[in-house]
Amino acid sequence: MSPDRTPAHATPAHAPAPPGSAGSAPAGGGSRPGRGQDVIHNIGYRGYEGPRLGRSYARRALFSQTLRGAYGLGRSAKSKVLPMLLFAAVSVPAAIVVAVSVVAKSDDLPVGYSEYVLMMQPLIGIYLAAAAPQAFSLDLRFKTTPLYFSRPMERGDYVVAKFAALSAALFVFTAAPVLIMYAGALLAKLGFAEQSGAAAQGLVFCALFALLHAAIAAWIAALTPRRGFGIAAIIVAVTVPFFLITALQGIAWTSDSKEAVGWLGVASPGTLLDGIQSTFLGGSSQFPGGQDLTGAQGAVYLVVLAALLVCFYALLQRRYRKAGL
Amino acid sequence: MTLVQCPYGPLRPEAYGPTHLRSTGGGRETDTASDADATSRSYRRRVTVIAIESLSKRYPRVTALDRLTVGVEPGVTGLVGANGAGKSTLIKILLGLAPATQGTASVLGMDVATQGGAIRERVGYMPEHDCLPPDVSATEFVVHMARMSGLPTTAARERTADTLRHVGLYEERYRPMGGYSTGMKQRVKLAQALVHDPRLVLLDEPTNGLDPVGRDEMLGLIRRVHTDFGISVLVTSHLLGELERTSDHIVVIDGGKLLRSSSTADFTQRTAVLAVEVTDTDAHPDGTAALREALRQAGCAPHEPGPAGALAPGAGHLVTLDLADESVYDTVRDTAAHLGLGLVRMEQRRHQISEVFTERSAGDVA
Numbered sequence: 001m002s003p004d005r006t007p008a009h010a011t012p013a014h015a016p017a018p019p020g021s022a023g024s025a026p027a028g029g030g031s032r033p034g035r036g037q038d039v040i041h042n043i044g045y046r047g048y049e050g051p052r053l054g055r056s057y058a059r060r061a062l063f064s065q066t067l068r069g070a071y072g073l074g075r076s077a078k079s080k081v082l083p084m085l086l087f088a089a090v091s092v093p094a095a096i097v098v099a100v101s102v103v104a105k106s107d108d109l110p111v112g113y114s115e116y117v118l119m120m121q122p123l124i125g126i127y128l129a130a131a132a133p134q135a136f137s138l139d140l141r142f143k144t145t146p147l148y149f150s151r152p153m154e155r156g157d158y159v160v161a162k163f164a165a166l167s168a169a170l171f172v173f174t175a176a177p178v179l180i181m182y183a184g185a186l187l188a189k190l191g192f193a194e195q196s197g198a199a200a201q202g203l204v205f206c207a208l209f210a211l212l213h214a215a216i217a218a219w220i221a222a223l224t225p226r227r228g229f230g231i232a233a234i235i236v237a238v239t240v241p242f243f244l245i246t247a248l249q250g251i252a253w254t255s256d257s258k259e260a261v262g263w264l265g266v267a268s269p270g271t272l273l274d275g276i277q278s279t280f281l282g283g284s285s286q287f288p289g290g291q292d293l294t295g296a297q298g299a300v301y302l303v304v305l306a307a308l309l310v311c312f313y314a315l316l317q318r319r320y321r322k323a324g325l
Numbered sequence: 326m327t328l329v330q331c332p333y334g335p336l337r338p339e340a341y342g343p344t345h346l347r348s349t350g351g352g353r354e355t356d357t358a359s360d361a362d363a364t365s366r367s368y369r370r371r372v373t374v375i376a377i378e379s380l381s382k383r384y385p386r387v388t389a390l391d392r393l394t395v396g397v398e399p400g401v402t403g404l405v406g407a408n409g410a411g412k413s414t415l416i417k418i419l420l421g422l423a424p425a426t427q428g429t430a431s432v433l434g435m436d437v438a439t440q441g442g443a444i445r446e447r448v449g450y451m452p453e454h455d456c457l458p459p460d461v462s463a464t465e466f467v468v469h470m471a472r473m474s475g476l477p478t479t480a481a482r483e484r485t486a487d488t489l490r491h492v493g494l495y496e497e498r499y500r501p502m503g504g505y506s507t508g509m510k511q512r513v514k515l516a517q518a519l520v521h522d523p524r525l526v527l528l529d530e531p532t533n534g535l536d537p538v539g540r541d542e543m544l545g546l547i548r549r550v551h552t553d554f555g556i557s558v559l560v561t562s563h564l565l566g567e568l569e570r571t572s573d574h575i576v577v578i579d580g581g582k583l584l585r586s587s588s589t590a591d592f593t594q595r596t597a598v599l600a601v602e603v604t605d606t607d608a609h610p611d612g613t614a615a616l617r618e619a620l621r622q623a624g625c626a627p628h629e630p631g632p633a634g635a636l637a638p639g640a641g642h643l644v645t646l647d648l649a650d651e652s653v654y655d656t657v658r659d660t661a662a663h664l665g666l667g668l669v670r671m672e673q674r675r676h677q678i679s680e681v682f683t684e685r686s687a688g689d690v691a
Contacts, residue, residue: 044553045491045554045555047522047555048476048484048521048522051475052446052475052476052521053475053477054446054475055442055475057475058472058473058474058475061469061472061473061478062473065469065472074461074465075460075461079460138458139458142455142456142457142458142459143452143455143456144456144457144458146450146452146456147450147452147456147470147473147517149422150420150445150449150450150452151445151470151473151474151475152442152443152445152446152475153473
């Protein structure tokens with residue numbers, strides 16, 4: 001508010017007025033400076049007669065704002081650094097993979113689409129741990145949620161928009177390398193039909209991966225207004241069960257109880273998705289010994305995936321049920 | 326035969342501006358009188374912005390609101406109550422965010438129980454607490470909030486620029502809000518409540534944490550929200566003095582019950598009070614008591630020195646009496662002269678709203 005901050009072309013009609021009395025000369029009133037000067041006329045208050053687009057529009061606007069925010073767009077330059085670095089880190093190896101296969105003129109990609117996503121799990125976990133608290137914890141920490149709920153949108157609208165945005169951000173993050181590999185595969189003139197089918201299955205896998213991880217991370221992030229806690233808790237939730245289960249599977253494999261490998265895999269999000277992609281989406285299993293699932297195990301995997309999605313989404317909605325002003 | 330579409334005669338846009346015309350559209354009539362020659366002023370009086378009918382809100386252990394019945398008309402209305410008096414609960418119910426245990430309430434003619442979404446579209450809310458993310462600029466934040474209210478993006482940008490200018494934020498609006506002073510943050514909070522051009526804004530303790538100058542500016546701004554923007558205001562505070570200056574009408578609640586609802590003028594000017602200070606003389610060692618006694622005999626009914634008066638410094642040496650008409654001045658002068666007392670001062674005082682509370686506590690004691 002200091003005078004040196006006011007624009008050079010502002011006249012006394014505007015500049016020195018204390019904010020409380022800025023409108024003391026409403027439309028047409030007050031003394032007018034002579035013509036030809038650069039002036040900002042105080043045109044008084046104007047109402048808004050245009051359309052009010054309601055809840056579904058607000059949902060979409062919140063969705064796009066959160067999605068952009070997950071990549072630091074519309075935020076400070078500092079907050080763009082980490083998402084963009086991670087995005088590059090997850091995409092560049094895909095480009096290298098296809099470059100190698102083009103140069104080596106191999107007749108197949110060295111890594112499958114969904115396997116690539118599974119291999120990138122640590123990076124995806126870091127991105128998720130940064131994006132989910134950004135989407136959920138900050139509104140709680142800075143108490144911005146009352147401003148949403150004092151507007152037409154309902155609590156459920158807020159949750160669905162935020163969750164969809166986080167899922168979409170994660171889908172973009174995982175689907176980008178898949179699309180890069182697919183483009184490379186076409187450039188290398190690998191079989192079009194075969195690659196298209198595999199890439200489509202890869203994208204379905206990305207969607208499942210994004211939904212499940214977003215649901216878990218969103219719920220954790222919504223529990224704490226502290227971003228640091230959220231980041232740590234999400235990294236723990238994504239990595240610890242995965243490594244624990246993988247270790248147990250390794251023990252089961254070496255002690256020759258091969259069917260137990262499949263049953264154990266249902267207990268962590270990462271191995272659950274691994275089993276689903278190897279059984280239903282044409283990928284190859286990352287389980288010890290490349291163990292495939294039996295028919296019964298496959299069905300259980302699908303049921304557990306659906307149950308986890310519903311369960312975490314319901315928990316997330318419940319978290320906001322009592323959120324008020 | 327002339328077709329009269331509006332039973333209240335032609336509305337006068339030049340007098341009340343477009344916002345008022347719109348605010349009358351959705352408003353509920355408090356009575357059904359339809360005298361065609363009603364002036365616009367009396368027409369406005371009949372429009373009720375908020376109507377609350379025996380509203381109760383009970384939590385398992387606390388009764389936040391207890392059969393509250395009150396109406397709020399266009400203008401600036403102050404809602405006064407101590408902390409925990411039920412102000413925030415009332416705002417929650419008015420926004421349709423919490424169901425009332427009992428009773429009904431309507432805002433802009435819409436029922437809070439069934440039309441919460443429609444109400445929130447046309448009502449602005451400024452919370453008491455901080456609600457601004459520090460890493461975005463005021464412009465981005467207010468644009469986002471305008472879109473959350475349903476404004477298309479281009480309209481949201483225009484309204485944001487306008488509104489931030491009106492609340493007095495100029496160049497700072499492009500800086501992240503983390504570096505703002507409390508006064509600037511309060512302005513942004515007010516701007517986000519006004520950006521969608523509501524018909525009514527609910528301001529929860531808008532002067533909290535401001536220094537005296539900032540408070541004066543904020544109060545002036547609130548006044549302008551009604552006079553210049555034509556938006557009705559319900560403003561809560563636990564400081565009575567500042568609402569006295571801003572509001573047209575004051576509603577006092579305490580313990581969830583309505584203590585009083587009347588215009589600010591009624592509160593402060595209905596009965597002016599005359600305070601008289603006299604000297605002591607040898608004949609009358611306690612001049613104040615002597616004057617009080619003499620005035621009583623003259624039929625003026627001076628106030629007894631009560632516990633409320635004793636709180637003010639120097640009040641023990643003042644005689645206060647209701648200023649019924651001009652002749653009271655003469656009576657006081659003559660009485661003092663007759664007793665041979667020196668008249669130090671005679672001053673007219675306004676009632677303070679705080680007396681509402683002291684009157685009541687005196688009544689509780691009795």
